[in-house]
Amino acid sequence: MSRKFDVVVIGGGPAGYVGAIRAAQHGLSTACIDAWKNRDGSPAFGGTCLNAGCIPSKALLESSELYHRAKEEFKNHGIGVGSLSLDLDAMQARKRRITQQLSGGIDALFKANKVTGLYGHGRLLPDNKVRYTPHNGAEELLEAEHVILATGSSPIELPMVPYDGERIVDSWGALDFDAVPARLGVIGAGVIGLELGSVWARLGADVTIVEAMDDFLFMADAQIAREALRQFKKQGLDIRLGAKVSGSEITPDGVRLTYDDEQGGHEITVDKVIVAVGRRPYTEDLLDPLAGVDVDERGLIAVDEECRTTALNVWAVGDCVRGPMLAHKGSEEGVVVADLIAGEAAEMNYAVIPSIIYTAPEIAWVGKNEQELRAEGVNFKSGSFSFAASGRAKAMDHDAGLVKVLADAGTDQILGVHIVGPMAGELIGEAVVAMEFQASTEDLQRTIHGHPTLTEALHEAALSVDGRAIHAINR
Amino acid sequence: MSIEVKVPQLPESVADATLVNWHKSPGDSVARDENLVDLETDKVVLEVPAPAAGVLTEIKIESGATVTSGELLATLEPGEAAAAVAAPAASVKPEPQAAPEAAPAAAAPPATAASTENAGKLSPAVRRLLEEHDLDEAQIQGSGRGGRILKSDVVAFVDQRVQPAGDTEDLPVETVPAVGGARRDHRVPMNRLRARIAERMVEAQQTAAMLTTFNEVDLTEVIALRSRYKERFEKEHGVKLGFMSFFVRASLEALRRFPVVNASIEGSDIVYHEYYDIGIAVSSDRGLLVPVIRDVDAMGFAAIEKAIGTYGKKAREGAISMDELTGGTFTITNGGVFGSMLSTPILNPPQSAILGMHKIQERPMIVGGEVRARPIMYLALSYDHRIIDGREAVQFLVAIKDALEDPGRLLLQI
Numbered sequence: 051m052s053r054k055f056d057v058v059v060i061g062g063g064p065a066g067y068v069g070a071i072r073a074a075q076h077g078l079s080t081a082c083i084d085a086w087k088n089r090d091g092s093p094a095f096g097g098t099c100l101n102a103g104c105i106p107s108k109a110l111l112e113s114s115e116l117y118h119r120a121k122e123e124f125k126n127h128g129i130g131v132g133s134l135s136l137d138l139d140a141m142q143a144r145k146r147r148i149t150q151q152l153s154g155g156i157d158a159l160f161k162a163n164k165v166t167g168l169y170g171h172g173r174l175l176p177d178n179k180v181r182y183t184p185h186n187g188a189e190e191l192l193e194a195e196h197v198i199l200a201t202g203s204s205p206i207e208l209p210m211v212p213y214d215g216e217r218i219v220d221s222w223g224a225l226d227f228d229a230v231p232a233r234l235g236v237i238g239a240g241v242i243g244l245e246l247g248s249v250w251a252r253l254g255a256d257v258t259i260v261e262a263m264d265d266f267l268f269m270a271d272a273q274i275a276r277e278a279l280r281q282f283k284k285q286g287l288d289i290r291l292g293a294k295v296s297g298s299e300i301t302p303d304g305v306r307l308t309y310d311d312e313q314g315g316h317e318i319t320v321d322k323v324i325v326a327v328g329r330r331p332y333t334e335d336l337l338d339p340l341a342g343v344d345v346d347e348r349g350l351i352a353v354d355e356e357c358r359t360t361a362l363n364v365w366a367v368g369d370c371v372r373g374p375m376l377a378h379k380g381s382e383e384g385v386v387v388a389d390l391i392a393g394e395a396a397e398m399n400y401a402v403i404p405s406i407i408y409t410a411p412e413i414a415w416v417g418k419n420e421q422e423l424r425a426e427g428v429n430f431k432s433g434s435f436s437f438a439a440s441g442r443a444k445a446m447d448h449d450a451g452l453v454k455v456l457a458d459a460g461t462d463q464i465l466g467v468h469i470v471g472p473m474a475g476e477l478i479g480e481a482v483v484a485m486e487f488q489a490s491t492e493d494l495q496r497t498i499h500g501h502p503t504l505t506e507a508l509h510e511a512a513l514s515v516d517g518r519a520i521h522a523i524n525r
Numbered sequence: 526m527s528i529e530v531k532v533p534q535l536p537e538s539v540a541d542a543t544l545v546n547w548h549k550s551p552g553d554s555v556a557r558d559e560n561l562v563d564l565e566t567d568k569v570v571l572e573v574p575a576p577a578a579g580v581l582t583e584i585k586i587e588s589g590a591t592v593t594s595g596e597l598l599a600t601l602e603p604g605e606a607a608a609a610v611a612a613p614a615a616s617v618k619p620e621p622q623a624a625p626e627a628a629p630a631a632a633a634p635p636a637t638a639a640s641t642e643n644a645g646k647l648s649p650a651v652r653r654l655l656e657e658h659d660l661d662e663a664q665i666q667g668s669g670r671g672g673r674i675l676k677s678d679v680v681a682f683v684d685q686r687v688q689p690a691g692d693t694e695d696l697p698v699e700t701v702p703a704v705g706g707a708r709r710d711h712r713v714p715m716n717r718l719r720a721r722i723a724e725r726m727v728e729a730q731q732t733a734a735m736l737t738t739f740n741e742v743d744l745t746e747v748i749a750l751r752s753r754y755k756e757r758f759e760k761e762h763g764v765k766l767g768f769m770s771f772f773v774r775a776s777l778e779a780l781r782r783f784p785v786v787n788a789s790i791e792g793s794d795i796v797y798h799e800y801y802d803i804g805i806a807v808s809s810d811r812g813l814l815v816p817v818i819r820d821v822d823a824m825g826f827a828a829i830e831k832a833i834g835t836y837g838k839k840a841r842e843g844a845i846s847m848d849e850l851t852g853g854t855f856t857i858t859n860g861g862v863f864g865s866m867l868s869t870p871i872l873n874p875p876q877s878a879i880l881g882m883h884k885i886q887e888r889p890m891i892v893g894g895e896v897r898a899r900p901i902m903y904l905a906l907s908y909d910h911r912i913i914d915g916r917e918a919v920q921f922l923v924a925i926k927d928a929l930e931d932p933g934r935l936l937l938q939i
Contacts, residue, residue, distance in 0.1 A: 429709055460709060461677035462650070488669045489648060490676035496649030 054193040055081045057391060058180045059384075060172035060336065061200030062086065063097020064104075064377040065368025067156050067165075069198050069384025074163040076392035081192065082165055083172035083182055089226070093169035093185055094153035095160070097202055099377045101149055102222035107242075109145040110225060110249045111408050118252035118410075123447060136253060138230060145225070174199065176340045178363055196363045196391050199343070199351060200384065201336055203329040203369035211237060211298040211325055217305050218298065221246060224324040231255050235307055235320035237295050239266060241407045243326035247287055248409045257287055258318055260309050262327075264292040269405075271419035271468040273434075273454060278413050278470045281450050285410075298323065331370040355398070357387050365391075379403050402485045404478045411451045412474035416482050417466030420456060429459040433491070433514030437471045439521050441502040448472040453511040455481075455491060462490035467511075473504050480508055491515045528576055528601040530561060535571075535594045539847065542566045543717050544590050544598075548663055549581050550641070555601070562598060567721035570843055579603035588666070643671030650676040658683050681713070686810050719812050729872045734910040737869040737881075738918045742926045744885055744900045747771050750932055762827035768882075769805065769833050770826040772857055774935050775928040776880055777801055777821050780855060781938075783921045785913055787854045789875040795912050804853035804873060805833055809840040815873055816845050817853040861885065867903045877912055880925070881905035 057073040059066045062084025070082040084095050094101055120131050160167040170184035180192040205220035207213060213220055224246045232255065236247045239261035251257040266289065267275035282289060293311045300306075301319065308317045331349045342361035344352040351366040353359055359366050365387045368380030382398060389396035407413040423430045434454040437443035451471025457464050467481035484494055494512035499505045510519045517524040535542060542564040549561050555575040564571045575581075583600045586592060644667060647655070651674050655662060658679070665682050667674035715723065729735070751766055758766040780787040780801060788797045801822045804815040816836040818829065839845045856873045861884040870881040881904065888901040906922045913921075928934050 460711070461675070461680070463675065463677060487648070488673065488675055490650045492650035492653070492676055493648040496653065 052179075052191045052193050053081075055079045055166070055195070057081070057196045057198060057388070058083065058172070058192055058194035059198045059200055060174065060180065061097065061198075061202055061368070061370075062095035062156070062167070063200060063202045063368060063380065064099045065202070065380030065384045066097065066198065066200030067095050067160070067384075068381040069200060069367060069388050070165045071159055071163050072385045072388035073198075073391060074165045076388060076394075078388075078392060080165045081168055081194075082160065083168045083170060083180070085169075085171045085185075087185070094149075095156040095167060096149070096153045098204075098222075100152050100156070102225065104377055105149050105152060106145050106225045107221075107245055107249070108408060109148050110141065111245060111410075113141045113144065114249045114252040115410055126447060136230070138228065138253070142226070142228070171335070173336060173338060174341045174343065174364065175338045176342065178361075196365065198384070198387055199333075199336065199359070199364065199366040199370060200368045200380070201332050201370050202380075203375055204332045205325065206328045206330050208237065208295065208325050208327060211295060211307070211323060213325065214300070217300065217321070218323045218325065221324065221326055224250075224322075224326075227322065231320070231322040233304065233320040233322075234258070235260065235305065235318060235323045236326060237307070237323065238326040238328065239263075239289055239291070240326060240328065243324065244282070244287075244407060244409050246324055246326060248282075248285075251285065251287055258320065259287060259289045260293045260295055260307070260318075261289065261291050262294045266291055267407075267413070270413060270415060271454065271466070272421055274413065274415065274419075274452075274468045274470045277451060278407075278409070278411070281411055281470070282409070329369065329375055333370055356390060357383055357398075373400060374403060374405065376403060376405065399486065402482055404475075404482050406475035406478065408475060411448065411471045413470045414474035414478035415466065415468040416478055417464070417485055418456065419466055419468060423456060423465060428465070430456050430465060431459045431515055432456050433511050433516070433519070435507045435510035435514055435519060435522055437504070437507055439510075440504060440507050442504050442506070443472055445502070446472055453477070453507040455494075455508070455511045455515050457491040457515050462492055464489055464491055464494070464512075467508070469508075471504070471507070477504055477508060480505060527582065528579070528603055529597055530573065530576065530599040530601055532564065532592045532594055532596045532598055533571065533573060535566065539566045541591050541593045542571065544586055544588055544592055545570065546588050546663065546666065547584060550644075551581055551583055554578075554580050564592065565717045566847070567717055573598065575601060577601065577603045641672045643667065643669065643673035646673055648674075648676070651679055654679040654683070681711075685713075716812075722812050725874060726871055729874045732874065733872055733877070735872055735907055736910050736915075736918070737905050737907040738915070738922055739867070739906075740904045740919075740922045740926050742902050742904055742929045743890065744768075744902055744929065746932055747929055748900055758827070762830075764827055764830045764834060766826065767830055767833070769857070769859070770829040771929060771932065771935075772880070772882060772925075773803055773805075773818070773821055773829050774826065775925045776803065776855060776857060778928050778935060778938060779921050779924040781822075782924055783917050785917060786878045786908065786921050788912060789854070789877055790909070790912060791875070798854045800854070802853045802855075804856040804876075805836065806856060806858035806873075807837055807840045809843065809845075814840055814845055814850060815853065815856055816840070816849045817851070819852075856880070857882065859883075861902065868905060870905060870907045872907055872909060877909040878918070878921075879907050880922075881907070 056078035057080045059070040059082040062082050066082055070080050074080045086097060086101055087093055088101060099105065117136060121134050124131055157167065168182055170182055173181045174197055175181055178194045178197050180194055180197060182190045182192050211218055215223060221242050230250060230253045234250050234255040234257045236243045236257060236259040239259045243259055247257045247259050266279045293309045295307055295309045297308045298305055304319045304321045305323050306317055306319045307323065308315060333345060333349060333351060337343050343364055344360040346352050350372055351359055351370050353366050353371045357365050357367050367383035367387055369375045373379055386396040386398050402416060404414060404416040432454060434452050436452045437449045440449060443449040454468040455464065456466040464485055469477055491512050499509040510521055513519045514522060514524065545563040545565045547562045549555055557578045558574040560572045561575050562573045564573060580602045581599055582602045585597050585599055647662060662674060665674050665678050668678050669675045755766050784797055788795050800820060802817045802819045803821045804817045806813060806815045818832045853876060856876055856879045858870050858879060859882040860868050861882050865883050867883055868881055870879045872879055883903045885900050885902045887898045889896050890899040904922055904926065906918055908918045
């Protein structure tokens with residue numbers, strides 16, 4: 051007798067486990083299958099985000115940031131630290147503890163919400179049957195009213211720079227270095243490349259980032275991207291734009307990378323290479339051809355605006371479908387799908403999803419940027435405020451960066467907010483709420499912000515849109 | 526016992542009305558005769574008062590819907606206001622293992638009045654604007670999610686009202702012009718009145734053979750008469766002596782002399798009206814209205830001025846009734862108050878003629894062989910050439926001119 055569930059979720063990352071918990075909260079019988087295995091072979095829910103992405107990288111970013119501050123900034127505060135030492139093993143152990151605690155947390159949440167967590171592999175068969183193959187144990191056929199596919203994404207491999215798991219690694223490998231590389235090459239100056247490059251640069255590596263695009267952070271507002279690049283260069287990150295990697299070679303001296311740019315061919319030799327050129331949707335061994343689920347030419351599972359696939363009662367969410375590859379986007383899609391399955395009204399607002407890069411300074415944005423508004427022919431107005439004028443930022447000794455607000459010139463509605471600076475990832479939350487409520491710049495202007503806080507920079511930037519900033523000269 | 530609130534009997538010529546906005550929500554207590562909802566017809570906005578004091582229990586028809594006479598609008602529970610409002614739909618958990626398809630019945634649906642759930646929630650900018658322009662939130666239609674009023678909604682509402690040219694406030698310091706010449710549009714559906722006006726305008730032009738003849742009138746005598754007697758007039762009659770009464774009386778004399786100008790076409794008949802109902806065009810927030818002064822021939826100057834004054838006030842308050850707008854055998858329109866020097870007014874069907882008054886401007890005129898500065902107004906008479914010949918139209922206008930240039934003729938009816 052096969053087990054029957056109202057909902058079977060295949061994939062236990064931020065989209066899958068969140069969707070499963072939400073479905074269970076609606077009273078639906080829910081199972082969540084996840085195939086992730088840690089390096090030691092142990093399974094864990096939480097997906098790439100928790101085990102090999104967001105969380106471990108944030109842990110290392112935090113640790114490396116503290117190390118960097120102790121080394122470079124404490125003296126400004128009159129604090130002497132004597133001779134600074136780095137115990138990378140301890141740092142990595144802390145990171146592992148955190149991820150273990152959090153994946154254990156998901157286990158607890160599953161139990162509390164009565165989600166049946168299943169470690170193993172899931173494959174969608176026709177008629178909403180799921181073949182579940184546990185890591186240890188016999189295959190089982192599950193029957194489901196609804197199936198949610200949430201298998202996420204995996205790093206894109208470059209054929210001319212193939213992973214060897216030792217010297218040439220992907221983002222997961224980059225998090226697990228057991229020693230700080232002397233020379234580190236990073237291919238790709240996107241979010242992941244910048245964050246990982248930052249971590250090891252702070253810990254003492256000589257980092258070169260090679261980016262094929264001519265524009266730095268092309269998806270961010272150009273003014274913000276320019277300011278960020280300036281800051282990173284100041285920190286000693288060697289970022290080379292318009293540089294297309296052509297080949298790699300393992301030599302006794304290290305890994306030799308060759309790349310071409312406007313000026314011609316170049317080469318660099320490094321001890322380790324991180325390939326961070328993007329991620330592709332992961333649907334390996336997931337879909338039986340007769341299950342009726344279409345996949346597009348990029349490998350994304352085809353869905354409509356409610357995340358329904360081409361098969362009845364089969365849904366797909368997260369990195370394996372269209373849209374920004376962000377954990378919070380996947381989670382919210384999981385919630386929306388669970389609500390829809392439960393018969394409630396639910397919708398995603400794709401226009402108001404924040405993007406965050408956890409470098410130092412942090413970069414965050416929500417809504418449209420200036421280039422996009424120009425291209426769309428929107429009549430907009432803009433305002434900005436530098437953290438250099440923020441009392442709080444100065445007290446923190448982190449006053450690089452700015453807040454920029456873009457609004458519709460006619461209706462005054464906020465169209466986009468862009469931040470590079472301290473705690474940008476936290477500050478953007480206020481902008482997201484404002485935009486969800488379709489707020490006008492004036493609404494932000496007339497909202498009291500605490501003093502002294504970093505959020506005041508958002509307040510002043512909003513005032514600056516109408517030339518009414520108090521703590522900056524209006525031009 | 527629940528009371529039904531229904532759409533009042535609409536006048537004969539009106540087929541249906543649009544429900545504009547509710548002033549009360551379910552659960553609100555209402556006083557007897559308190560206005561519950563506005564219904565907009567082609568001509569006026571009707572109020573629907575509460576038939577008794579009590580609590581509004583249920584709204585049956587939402588904003589924007591079209592309603593007909595007698596339709597059920599809402600239900601009212603008479604008596605003291607109920608302490609509790611309708612309980613929000615409780616969240617009911619479906620049975621475990623229940624088929625999700627059955628869940629819609631069991632799970633809590635979101636607020637069904639989704640279109641108004643955010644109606645009362647005002648952001649800081651909206652609060653500021655409402656106060657600045659002395660508006661009530663009930664006057665504004667919210668275009669945000671759940672009916673939330675956005676800053677742009679209030680701004681649009683304010684802009685639509687007739688406003689004197691003033692300083693543009695809140696000019697952004699750094700306005701970035703769109704590259705490539707973007708053209709932004711602001712789309713507003715016509716309200717019923719506007720749509721009806723548009724229809725009638727086109728109808729007038731397509732049915733009548735419309736022409737306009739012009740003349741000028743020297744208002745020296747009228748102005749002299751006014752300045753000589755205005756105080757006495759006001760003291761005696763309690764109303765100011767304006768220009769309109771002169772024009773109305775002059776038009777009346779001309780209509781008497783040229784009855785075909787007071788006539789209208791019905792099918793293949795010319796209908797000569799043996800009464801004189803003159804419409805005076807007034808502008809209001811919602812558009813052009815033409816209230817009619819009935820039996821002008823029985824009215825003296827004072828009565829005419831009083832009637833015009835009353836209509837002007839009613840138009841500003843949006844209180845002109847349907848009856849006051851129908852009928853009329855002739856219309857006078859005055860573009861001069863807006864600065865118009867000369868224009869070609871459009872007929873007000875089924876009338877056959879309309880007189881256009883314009884700005885009074887000092888001009889150099891030859892008087893007794895000498896150049897003198899005289900107050901001149903251009904007059905325009907648009908007429909339906911199907912029944913009014915050119916000669917009659919011209920002479921009609923000359924008759925008005927003569928009467929105004931020598932007001933004694935009005936007295937003597939010559």
